[in-house]
Amino acid sequence: MLFLALETSCDETAAAVFTDEPRILSNVVSSQNDLHARFHGVVPEIAARAHLRNLLPVIDQALRQANVTLKDIGCVAVHNTPGLVGALLIGVSAAKMLSLALDVPLLAVNHIASHIYACRLAAGRDIFPCVGFVVSGGHTALFRCEDALTMRLLGGTRDDAAGEAFDKVSAILGLGFPGGPAVEREAANGDPNAYDFPRSFLSDGRLEFSFSGLKTAVLYTVHGQNVSRATPPPAGRLRADVAASFQQAVMDVLVGKCKQALRQTALTRLAVGGGVTANKVFRAALEAMAAKEGAALFIPPPSLCTDNAAMAALAVEKWRLGQFAPLDLDAEANFL
Numbered sequence: 001m002l003f004l005a006l007e008t009s010c011d012e013t014a015a016a017v018f019t020d021e022p023r024i025l026s027n028v029v030s031s032q033n034d035l036h037a038r039f040h041g042v043v044p045e046i047a048a049r050a051h052l053r054n055l056l057p058v059i060d061q062a063l064r065q066a067n068v069t070l071k072d073i074g075c076v077a078v079h080n081t082p083g084l085v086g087a088l089l090i091g092v093s094a095a096k097m098l099s100l101a102l103d104v105p106l107l108a109v110n111h112i113a114s115h116i117y118a119c120r121l122a123a124g125r126d127i128f129p130c131v132g133f134v135v136s137g138g139h140t141a142l143f144r145c146e147d148a149l150t151m152r153l154l155g156g157t158r159d160d161a162a163g164e165a166f167d168k169v170s171a172i173l174g175l176g177f178p179g180g181p182a183v184e185r186e187a188a189n190g191d192p193n194a195y196d197f198p199r200s201f202l203s204d205g206r207l208e209f210s211f212s213g214l215k216t217a218v219l220y221t222v223h224g225q226n227v228s229r230a231t232p233p234p235a236g237r238l239r240a241d242v243a244a245s246f247q248q249a250v251m252d253v254l255v256g257k258c259k260q261a262l263r264q265t266a267l268t269r270l271a272v273g274g275g276v277t278a279n280k281v282f283r284a285a286l287e288a289m290a291a292k293e294g295a296a297l298f299i300p301p302p303s304l305c306t307d308n309a310a311m312a313a314l315a316v317e318k319w320r321l322g323q324f325a326p327l328d329l330d331a332e333a334n335f336l
């Protein structure tokens with residue numbers, strides 16, 4: 001059985017073809033970074049219009065790379081929640097149209113659950129039950145995952161998501177968009193212990209996060225209390241040290257909370273996904289912690305960490321259970 005999956009929840013237009021194994025045959029992602037860079041963040045209306053322009057060429061490319069045609073597709077899957085509602089609607093409408101035109105079943109997949117399923121996809125074997133951790137631009141949330149489709153929220157962020165904090169600190173430092181890779185590059189030349197930035201909730205047992213205080217601490221360190229019309233700092237020691245110290249503070253909290261979640265749930269597997277998981281310092285810190293705790297760590301390769309449609313192979317699990325979506329399927333902005 002061949003599946004075609006679509007992802008348009010935020011600012012990547014993506015399509016993938018996979019088998020029911022699941023095995024990825026193609027995974028095409030068209031990024032809109034250039035369109036949003038000058039706004040230092042994703043502009044929903046611009047994202048939706050770009051999806052409309054890009055989606056059909058991206059689907060064509062995914063089919064070509066998989067060496068199949070629409071006639072070979074037996075199921076259509078789409079991320080219908082959570083995300084920007086106007087952006088989600090483009091993928092949902094296209095998936096419904098394809099399902100109707102090809103007369104094949106439609107499967108609706110949760111984008112957050114897919115980020116965790118990316119670990120299962122990359123591992124090529126069962127990873128459940130596990131602690132699931134999604135660290136992206138929109139979410140920072142820990143789950144107890146019984147199986148691919150049954151997850152209970154253990155705790156999440158009270159304000160900014162970790163990726164969002166990277167994007168905002170990148171804007172403060174004048175490093176560009178998206179912020180994560182830019183801050184990681186800058187941090188490589190800095191001292192992670194130069195500034196003692198706050199690590200919210202780290203020493204308490206609640207599995208919650210807060211990154212807005214950290215962002216403000218970075219802002220005050222760079223500009224003092226007078227931040228009106230502040231220009232970003234020039235390249236040099238201060239900029240690199242702030243980037244490295246900020247990144248270290250985020251990683252200490254993310255890794256520390258994973259450790260607490262493993263201990264509190266007594267689970268011995270940890271699956272981490274979402275854009276921030278592409279960060280090499282984060283991956284190394286997770287590996288060191290998991291080894292110490294005696295836990296098995298599952299992290300996808302970077303191409304399956306950031307938004308993509310291949311991770312919607314979670315649809316295979318729904319297909320096995322006959323959990324198909326109706327043709328009046330809607331896009332839902334909120335999930336948590």
Ligand code: KG4
Pocket residue numbers: 010135136137138139162163164166167178179180181184274275276277278279280305306307
């Ligand atoms: O999962 P994703 O592609 O989209 C959402 O579902 O939000 O995550 C995007 C987020 C952005 O905030 C981006 O800055 C962050 O992931 N990110 C990183 C890195 N690469 C992407 N954060 C830190 N280090 C990275 N290397």
Ligand code: ZN
Pocket residue numbers: 111115136137274275306307
């Ligand atoms: Zn995502």
